[in-house]
Amino acid sequence: MSKKLTTRAEDYSKWYNELVVKADLAENSAVRGCMVIKPYGYAIWEKMQAELDRMFKETGHQNAYFPLFVPKSLFEAEEKNAEGFAKECAIVTHYRLQADPDKPGKLRVDPEAKLEEELIVRPTSEAIIWNTYRNWIQSYRDLPILINQWANVVRWEMRTRLFLRTAEFLWQEGHTAHETKAEAITEAKLMNNVYATFAENFMAIPVIQGVKTESERFAGAEETFCIEALMQDGKALQAGTSHFLGQNFAKAFDVKFANKEGKQDYVWATSWGVSTRLMGALIMTHSDDFGLVLPPSLAPNQVVIVPIYKNEADLEAISKVAHTIASDLKKKGISVKYDDRDTQRPGAKFAQHELQGVPLRIAIGPKDLENGTVELARRDTLTKDIVSLDSLIPTIEGLLKDIQQALFDKALLYRDTHITEVNTFEEFKAVLETKAGFISAHWDGTNETEAKIKELTKATIRCIPLETSNEEGVCVFSGLPSKRRVLFAKAY
């Protein structure tokens, strides 16, 4: 098996797929569209989970768990939501297999074991959760409810890609219930902000916060807030969404409460989620032709130590130093792996750790022992230095911070130089073809124009940025008046 990746310039999409598989992040399974998340990929996801979970709890949320299945009658209760997901639902219709009378040793679905009501494998859990909340909420004293769940969901997508779009994926979904519209909107914005902070500070991915247009909104939402990131091929990726659901689900599931004046009112809702799709964003934001590049905060091993030796005596002496370094790093809360496998040569180990994005690599050979030094290589810049053992630990501490910041800065520079203001549809198309990235353009606010632009260019409105200056102008497509620019892009 060739270890070399297809380069991004050669074939970006192929580069991505190869990287995911060769860096041991994930692979396709025997189930159409479903992936296997391998230990190395899962370890990165666990780091995301831990940090998000901490942030959710810090903002007052608790975890809970709701059923995998949604009875059809509940699923269809909120009509827009049901309509939005109906075409991509896995449906359980039977509950038993039996020996196949025609094929010895094989099984078949027992036709007698048909469910009275079909069960939908949750594509999202608003329906089952709001049906539950009805029994939890009587008065304003029961509000707010601030709950999150970590779960798997299934959306029967026809075209799937590892992490980016899979039939089953892992995510978290927050579902909150509030007394007032204002409080629910505040919550939806707060959680979108949590996502933005997480993406930028932890994943080193710059994002733009905005709201979706009506046609791009979550099915059943009144407003969808989002964070949008830009990948290295100039395509946008929606990295997280937070929805203000109004009273839609409360009305569909009859969830009322007695307010402070003693009057019955419907409850206000939000929901918000990020998924294993973030792994795709991570990969496509930072990685290069040599493989994955990981921000230190997400690296299962922040440092790897590779011994360079000719004989057992060398290895023994090197191992002693390596163990001391490892132990000193661990004391500082830095994760480190001593890679003393005797089944691989140093060159192969270097290539593997490069492919897997380990931020810092220490190599120690007999010469280093003599000199009291090590070779320290930085994954993001692919540069090496000779560092004295005396200053190694503080150097590493500093570098890990630098790398985290450098990755963000690099991605931010790319993103910011790939937001192009255009004022004519010719420009719009030209930029999309030659430079890609976000296109900042005036839009007349109609679904028709949005749909037409999508049809002609495949670009969609990624968001109406929250931070934007009001600027009068005319729609790039229709010439009708517009009050502000929105961001278009081709997207994942």
Place this chain on the structure above:
Amino acid sequence: MSKKLTTRAEDYSKWYNELVVKADLAENSAVRGCMVIKPYGYAIWEKMQAELDRMFKETGHQNAYFPLFVPKSLFEAEEKNAEGFAKECAIVTHYRLQADPDKPGKLRVDPEAKLEEELIVRPTSEAIIWNTYRNWIQSYRDLPILINQWANVVRWEMRTRLFLRTAEFLWQEGHTAHETKAEAITEAKLMNNVYATFAENFMAIPVIQGVKTESERFAGAEETFCIEALMQDGKALQAGTSHFLGQNFAKAFDVKFANKEGKQDYVWATSWGVSTRLMGALIMTHSDDFGLVLPPSLAPNQVVIVPIYKNEADLEAISKVAHTIASDLKKKGISVKYDDRDTQRPGAKFAQHELQGVPLRIAIGPKDLENGTVELARRDTLTKDIVSLDSLIPTIEGLLKDIQQALFDKALLYRDTHITEVNTFEEFKAVLETKAGFISAHWDGTNETEAKIKELTKATIRCIPLETSNEEGVCVFSGLPSKRRVLFAKAY
């Protein structure tokens, strides 16, 4: 709603169900047999997860994630496993809903969207995982594979009970692959031992380690190790199992490797799991007629502070002290909640925290402020003491350790006094009816005798204990020779 629980003596089963619901641990959902795990219950499960996950990683395991669905052709490949689970499988047959032409606003399964091959919602993941391992394993260098997954599984049980037996439940399942039979057996035993250590040290639940008889073995296993606990009604509960799977799955999925001599051999396997069923074990081991009793290591809040006040000035002064105590406790790593809700009276708060099993409760009133004391109540013994503020923190630290140990000791005493040796079938039946618990008896080793005893008494062989002295005897039922005693019990 009456706050009082049915007592254990009145109706044990009703006591359990009421406790689960009233202590806010879980409730039934709109989906037959599926539960909602509420935030308080889920917080306890999270503590179990965190500790188990730590123990798995410490023993060299990594987490990964495999698909929810198993194509029928893979599911049926290992015949015994398939046969064991065929009767309780949720089966996905379709992937799309459509508008129901007969019922406006309603949906129906789109008959055009039938899957070519049905998908089984995993009842356990050996099939999908071993089908994946085939591609991961070529040589002995690829072994061992030591993987765990945290997941939901579905077994379409006809009679369900919250936590104890639900159609969907949460669990972890370890799946390991090894070069040799001996190594796989060692792994299976190791993980059973991890479960035993976890149950005893963390959950304060004494368990007996043993092996299952052939008829009670996991479908597809060569040997099933288990930990068996005893509930307060004298019924046993299987709290965890670890299976030596031999080469059964390797053969079914053609997973071979080149061994050190360069010969092809089938890989040896184990799998092991514990589930949200442990919540049931936790509840039924320690709790009393006032509600849940939690070992401090599993308590979401180890200490709760309740202010007793008549006016705002009192509350303000009490709150100052309470915040200092809370902050001091947190510094010691003790979780604490200051319950200053103004919607509840102290009596109601006391009852709630008792019901929810908070190990220690501090009450502070104006008198206490004068005296520099607090009232400290212990949930397990329901005793109270006046404690000086000066010695409060060390007192609490000591008490939390004491409670953890006291709960284990109490459960151990109950368990040990409920293992009864019997030598005749009359005795066997009498003990089962009057005293219950484990019955230690000789058995002739045949499936027939085991089945007959089960039919006549509903007692099953819970395990052949690992620690047992060889003792010649005659089977309590057939009179045939036996080499050791085994443990019978009625079981959950």
